[in-house]
Amino acid sequence: MAAFDLNTDSVRVLNQHLHDSPSGTLSVTNPGGRHCIACGIDAPVEVSIDGHVGYYCAGMNKQAKITIAGNAGPGVAENIMSGSVRVKGNASQYAGASGRGGALIIEGDASTRCGISMKGVDIVVAGSVGHMSAFLAQKGRLVICGDAGDFLGDSIYEATIYVRGNVGELGADCIEKEMTADHVQGLKQLLAATGVAANVNDFRRYGSARKLYNFNIDHADDY
Amino acid sequence: MSHNKSLRASATFSQQVLDEIHRAADQGIYEIRGFGAKRSLPTFDDLVFLGASMSRYPLEGYREKCATDVVLGTRYARRPIKLKIPITIAGMSFGALGANAKEALGRAATAMGTSTTTGDGGMTEEERQSSKILVYQVLPSRYGLNPDDVRRADALEVVVGQGAKPGGGGMLLGHKITERVAEMRDLPQDIDQRSACRHPDWTGPDDLAIKIQELREITDWAIPIYIKIGATRVSYDVALAVKSGADVIVVDGMQGGTAATQDVFIEHVGIPTLPAVRMAVEALQELGMHRKVQLIVSGGIRSGADVAKALALGADAVSIGSAAMVAMGCNRNIFVEDYEALGTAPGYCHHCHTGRCPVGITTQDAELEERLQPEQGARWLKNYLTTMVLELQTLARACGKTHVLNLEPEDLTALTIEAAAMAKVPLAGTNWIPGNNK
Numbered sequence: 270m271a272a273f274d275l276n277t278d279s280v281r282v283l284n285q286h287l288h289d290s291p292s293g294t295l296s297v298t299n300p301g302g303r304h305c306i307a308c309g310i311d312a313p314v315e316v317s318i319d320g321h322v323g324y325y326c327a328g329m330n331k332q333a334k335i336t337i338a339g340n341a342g343p344g345v346a347e348n349i350m351s352g353s354v355r356v357k358g359n360a361s362q363y364a365g366a367s368g369r370g371g372a373l374i375i376e377g378d379a380s381t382r383c384g385i386s387m388k389g390v391d392i393v394v395a396g397s398v399g400h401m402s403a404f405l406a407q408k409g410r411l412v413i414c415g416d417a418g419d420f421l422g423d424s425i426y427e428a429t430i431y432v433r434g435n436v437g438e439l440g441a442d443c444i445e446k447e448m449t450a451d452h453v454q455g456l457k458q459l460l461a462a463t464g465v466a467a468n469v470n471d472f473r474r475y476g477s478a479r480k481l482y483n484f485n486i487d488h489a490d491d492y
Numbered sequence: 493m494s495h496n497k498s499l500r501a502s503a504t505f506s507q508q509v510l511d512e513i514h515r516a517a518d519q520g521i522y523e524i525r526g527f528g529a530k531r532s533l534p535t536f537d538d539l540v541f542l543g544a545s546m547s548r549y550p551l552e553g554y555r556e557k558c559a560t561d562v563v564l565g566t567r568y569a570r571r572p573i574k575l576k577i578p579i580t581i582a583g584m585s586f587g588a589l590g591a592n593a594k595e596a597l598g599r600a601a602t603a604m605g606t607s608t609t610t611g612d613g614g615m616t617e618e619e620r621q622s623s624k625i626l627v628y629q630v631l632p633s634r635y636g637l638n639p640d641d642v643r644r645a646d647a648l649e650v651v652v653g654q655g656a657k658p659g660g661g662g663m664l665l666g667h668k669i670t671e672r673v674a675e676m677r678d679l680p681q682d683i684d685q686r687s688a689c690r691h692p693d694w695t696g697p698d699d700l701a702i703k704i705q706e707l708r709e710i711t712d713w714a715i716p717i718y719i720k721i722g723a724t725r726v727s728y729d730v731a732l733a734v735k736s737g738a739d740v741i742v743v744d745g746m747q748g749g750t751a752a753t754q755d756v757f758i759e760h761v762g763i764p765t766l767p768a769v770r771m772a773v774e775a776l777q778e779l780g781m782h783r784k785v786q787l788i789v790s791g792g793i794r795s796g797a798d799v800a801k802a803l804a805l806g807a808d809a810v811s812i813g814s815a816a817m818v819a820m821g822c823n824r825n826i827f828v829e830d831y832e833a834l835g836t837a838p839g840y841c842h843h844c845h846t847g848r849c850p851v852g853i854t855t856q857d858a859e860l861e862e863r864l865q866p867e868q869g870a871r872w873l874k875n876y877l878t879t880m881v882l883e884l885q886t887l888a889r890a891c892g893k894t895h896v897l898n899l900e901p902e903d904l905t906a907l908t909i910e911a912a913a914m915a916k917v918p919l920a921g922t923n924w925i926p927g928n929n930k
Contacts (some may be wrong), residue, residue, distance in 0.1 A: 309711075344703075386633070426679055472582050
C-alpha cells in the first residue's frame with residue numbers, strides 16, 4: 270500500500286501520484302487541514318486520510334473511494350462524479366456542492382449549504398445540516414438523519430430531500446411531499462448501501478412545488 | 493400623422509418611456525432581451541490616435557513587420573496560451589447559441605490562431621473538436637462541469653461576472669431548452685433556467701484563491717486560469733483577482749452582450765469598457781503585475797480601431813462576442829419576415845432570448861439552425877477577424893510600432909472631456925486630463 274505523510278510529502282506530490290499512477294489502496298497521514306487533498310482522481314483506488322482536511326478534499330472525484338477519518342473543510346467532494354467519499358467527522362459548508370454522481374457520506378454534521386446546486390449525487394448526513402442546504406438542488410438525493418436548518422431546499426428543482434428530524438423554515442418553492450412506497454424502498458437501499466443506520470419510516474420527503482419553473486406573475490411573492 | 497405644432501413630447505416621458513410603462517402595465521414583468529446596452533455610452537470612438545510625424549517614426553504601412561502574437565497565462569501555468577492575434581472569442585453558451593454557431597466560432601478561431609470559449613452550459617463535442625484552443629468556463633451554475641472537460645481544456649475561466657449583468661446570473665428561457673440542452677444542464681426541459689449569480693462553493697477572494705488552487709491541482713498546474721469580472725469596481729476586483737492567483741484577468745464592460753437578461757440590468761448596471769480598461773491597467777501597475785498577469789478586455793469591441801485603443805491603454809488582448817455573431821449574420825438584412833414575426837427588424841433585433849433567431853445563431857430550432865452552416869459562419873468570422881487585424885496593424889504601424897502590444901497611452905488623445913477623464917489621456921489640443929491634479 271502506498272503511503273504519503275503530508276508532513277514530509279506535499280499535496281502536489283500526492284495528487285500527481287494519484288493522477289499518474291493510481292492503483293490499489295493508498296494512505297495519507299498528517300493531512301493537517303491542508304487544502305485540495307486527493308482532488309481530481311479518476312481511478313478505482315481507495316484512499317484513506319487519517320486526520321482533518323481543509324477545503325475541497327476529494328474535489329471532482331471519479332471512481333475513487335475516499336475515507337476521511339476526521340473533519341472536512343469547505344467544499345468536500347465538490348462536483349463529485351462517481352465513487353464515494355466518507356467523512357467520519359463533521360463537514361464544513363458547501364459539502365457535495367454541484368455533485369453529479371457517486372455518494373458523499375458524512376457521519377457527523379454538515380454545515381450550511383450542504384448539497385448546494387447538487388446535480389445527481391447522493392448525500393447522506395448522519396447528523397444535522399445547516400441553513401440553505403440543497404439550495405438550487407437539481408438532481409440526486411440529500412438524506413438528513415438529524416435536523417435541517419432554515420431555508421431547506423430553496424429554489425429546488427428535481428432533487429429529493431429526506432429528513433428524519435426537525436426542519437426549520439422551508440426555502441422558496443420547497444414543500445413536503447408524500448413518501449410513496451418507491452421512495453421508502455429507494456431510501457432503504459441508499460441507507461443500507463452507505464452504511465448509515467436509521468429507520469426509513471421516520472423520514473419525511475421534500476421536493477419542488479414547481480411553481481417557480483416558469484415565471485408567473487401570480488407567484489411573484491414566492492421569489 | 494401630419495405635423496401638428498401643438499404636440500409637445502416630454503423629454504422625461506419620451507415615447508419610448510411611455511411604451512415601456514404601457515408594456516409593464518400589460519405584462520407585469522420586466523423586459524427580458526438579448527444583445528448588450530443600447531444606450532449611448534462613452535466608447536473608444538471618443539479616442540483617436542496621434543499618428544507619427546516629425547517626432548515619431550512610422551512604419552511602412554504594407555511591408556514592415558508589425559507582429560500581433562500574444563502569450564496569455566505566463567504567471568503559473570506550465571502551458572501558457574499562445575495566440576497569433578490578440579482577439580479572442582468570448583464565452584457564449586451552448587443553449588443560448590446553437591451547435592452550428594458554436595462550431596463556426598471554433599473553426600474561425602482555429603483558422604486565425606486564437607481561442608474560443610465555452611459558456612454556461614458546458615462544453616460540446618463540436619466546439620472541442622473545432623477549437624484548437626478552447627477556454628472552459630467555470631460558472632456559478634456549474635452546468636455540465638466535469639473533470640474530463642476540465643482536463644481537456646486549454647485554459648479555465650472562472651466567471652465571477654459579465655459586463656451585461658455584473659451581480660446577476662444567467663438566464664435561458666424554457667422554449668430554448670431542448671432535450672440535449674436539458675441533459676447537459678441536469679435540468680428538466682421547458683423550464684426557465686435561471687443560473688446562479690454566486691458560485692456554490694466559494695465566497696470572496698480568500699476562498700477563490702483556494703478554489704483556484706484546487707483547479708490547478710486537478711489539472712496538474714498545466715493550464716492557465718482566467719478570472720472574468722463584469723466591470724464595476726474594477727480597481728478592487730482586479731487587485732483581488734491578482735491576489736486570488738489568476739494568470740489572466742478578463743474585464744467585461746457594460747456593452748458586453750447577453751442572450752437573455754433583464755433590460756434594466758443591461759442598461760443600468762456596470763461601467764463602460766473605456767474606463768474599465770484604464771482602471772484595470774492601473775490596478776495591475778500598482779501591484780507590479782502589468783504584463784505579468786495578462787489583461788483581456790471585452791464589451792463592445794467592434795473593429796481593429798477598438799482593439800488598437802484597448803491595447804494602447806494597456807490590455808494584452810480583447811475578446812469579442814456580439815461582434816462575432818454579427819459577423820456570422822446577426823441582424824443581417826435577410827429572412828426579414830422572420831424578424832417581423834418577432835416584432836422587430838434587421839438592425840434592431842435583440843431577440844436572442846426567444847430562440848427564434850432569424851439567422852440561425854441563437855436558436856435550438858433545427859430548421860432555423862440550418863440557416864447557419866458552420867463552414868459559412870466560420871468563413872464570415874474569419875474574414876471579419878482578418879479585417880480587424882489588418883486595421884489594428886495599420887494603426888500600430890502609423891504609430892511606429894513593430895508589435896501591436898507596443899501601442900501606448902501616449903499614442904492617444906481624447907475628443908471629449910468624458911473620454912479624457914475615463915481613459916486618462918489628454919483632451920485633444922490640450923495637456924489636460926480631467927481628474928489629474930497636475
